[in-house]
Amino acid sequence: MKKIVISLLVIIFCIICSLSFGYYSVKPLNSNEVKSTINYLSSDDFKGRLTGSIENYETVNFIKNYFESESLKPYNGNYLEKFSVLYPKKTDGIPSLVVKDKDGFIVKHYKYGTDYKEDMLNFRKNSLSFKKDDIIIWKGNTFQVQKGKDYFLFYNPENNKLNFRSSFIANSPHSMYIMISSKTAQEIKNYINSGYEISCFIPYENELTSAYNVLGYIKGKNPNLPPLVLSAHFDHLGTDLAGNVYDGALDNASGTSFLLGMVKYINSIGKPDRNIIIASFNAEEFGCLGSKSFVKQYKDNLRGGKVINFDMIGSNKSVPLSIMSGKWDTKNSNFVKEMAQVFSAQNQPFTYVFENSSDHQYFRAYGIDAITLSDADMSKIHTPMDKSAYIDTKSIDRCFNIASKEIDNYAFDNNVYLLYHRELFIISFIGMLITSILYVRFTKRS
Structure with missing residues (x-):
């Protein structure tokens, strides 16, 4: 009887050992590879990835090719989801802000980039001339x-x-x-009060164009279950009229590169329990229009699912990772609370942000659980200083340690071999050795 029990234990330990060993092929996120991709996407060659630009289309093609190379299936039969947007198109001409006398002669030229500069919010009109009576509000250095x-x-x-x-x-x-320096504001005020006219021209105009999201998915064992959506936006703010490139390394070449790295990790685990949609969104910098298009079209397929969005991952400052959710969410919102528990279990400090300021916005508007993981470092955001040199791989690893736990939980049902394969392998290997020795000794005595 003892021999039979020992034999069974040897077999059980062998099975556990072999199963747990199989999970050693799981490939954790390689933060160095992620940073390499960030370097590439945020290089000057992509000229800031502005939606509507040639470089934005090149980014779309890069991501699509990556999805294909990693064997992602095209979502709804197509990797590309097309939608229409207005975008700021560069036109012919030189920017100008000038002061004219009553005869139309220019008495003052302001210097672009030093005295004034466009802000990119809108270009329904790109030129105007005005006098004192046209100013309806003047407060401080703003009018x-x-x-x-x-x-x-x-x-x-x-x-x-x-x-x-x-x-x-x-x-x-x-x-x-139009942004202006305080000195320019005061000079304009003096000129206006003295009867002069101010003229401004910025060579951009609003134009309708087509933009594309890139969508793929990993098929689950039960596609009828609500999906997990992993997402990030890849667009940024382009180049200004002086040729300064807004590379957008942290915002959001980092989130896009992190998302692509997660695909390799998930593929190395095996088939998930449910579909995992990998969504690379465009036109986030235009008001989250890419994710809006996606949610509006596929909301019925997404009901009951969960969304983890990545926006600004890899700050080199000592800022905590943030759980960002919708404006009307709280710490007690279900998914926010669930993610907070993941942070706490990892002893990882974090902060809450409740703003509609990333691609979780429209998921929440349709009642779909969604959060954005973000390093809340705004020191270089939307400036030419947002370069890949400031990306820290330790912060990338930090986000992976959190995101992977939630993915393991929701898409792989807390698979014990996935979560504890190292511990199970060691314990079962030791158990197998001990029971094998006992089996040999017992056999000799018999």
Whole structure:
């Protein structure tokens, strides 16, 4: 009887050992590979990946080719989801902000990038001339001009820094936004009060174009279960009129590269229990229009599922990782609370952010559980300083340690071999040795 029991134990330990050993082929996210991809996507060659630009289309093609190379299936039969957007198209001409006397002669030229610069919010109109009576609000170094039905805003940014570039929002209330230095604002005020006219021209215009999301998925054992969506946006803010490139390394070449790295990790695990949709969104910087298009079209397929979005992963500052969710969410919202427990189990500090400021926005608007994981470092965001040199692989690893636990939990049903394969292998290997020795000794005595 003892011999039979020992034999059974040897067999059980052998089975456990072989199963757990199989999970040693799992490939954790390689943060160095992720940073290499960030370096590539945020290089000047991509000129800031502005939606509507040739370089944005090149980014689409890069991601599509990656999906194919990693054997992702095209979502709904096509890797590309097309939607229409207005975008700021560069036109012919040179930017100008000038002062004219009553005879139309120019008495003052302001210097682009030093005295003034466009903010990218809108270009329904790209030129105007105004006098004192056209100014309807003047507060400090900021003033608003009305010309017919159009409104124009001239404002002095914090610390006179003209290198910030806002997202493009085609339905924003003003037809054009111009940043000016405090000195320029005061000079314009003096000129206006003395009867001079101010003229401004910025060579951009709003134009309708087609944009593309890139969508793939990993088929699960039960495709009828609500899916897990992993997402990130790849677009950024392009190049200004002086040729300064807004590379967008942290925002959001980092999230895109992290998302691509996660595909390799998931593929190495094996088949998930449910479908995992990998969504690379466009036009986030235009008001999350890519994710809006996706959710609007596929909301019925997404009901009951969960979304983890990655936006700004890899800050080299000592900032905690943030759980970001919708404006109307709280710490007690179901998915937010669930993610907070993952952080706590890892003894990982984190912060909460409740804003509609990334691609979780429209998922939440349709009642779909969604959060964004983000390093809340705004020090270089939307400036030419957002370079890959400032990306820290330790922060990338930190996000992986959190995201992978939730993926293991939701898409692989907390597979004990996936979670504890190292421990199970060691214990079962030792158990197999001990029981084998006992079996040999017992056999000899018999």
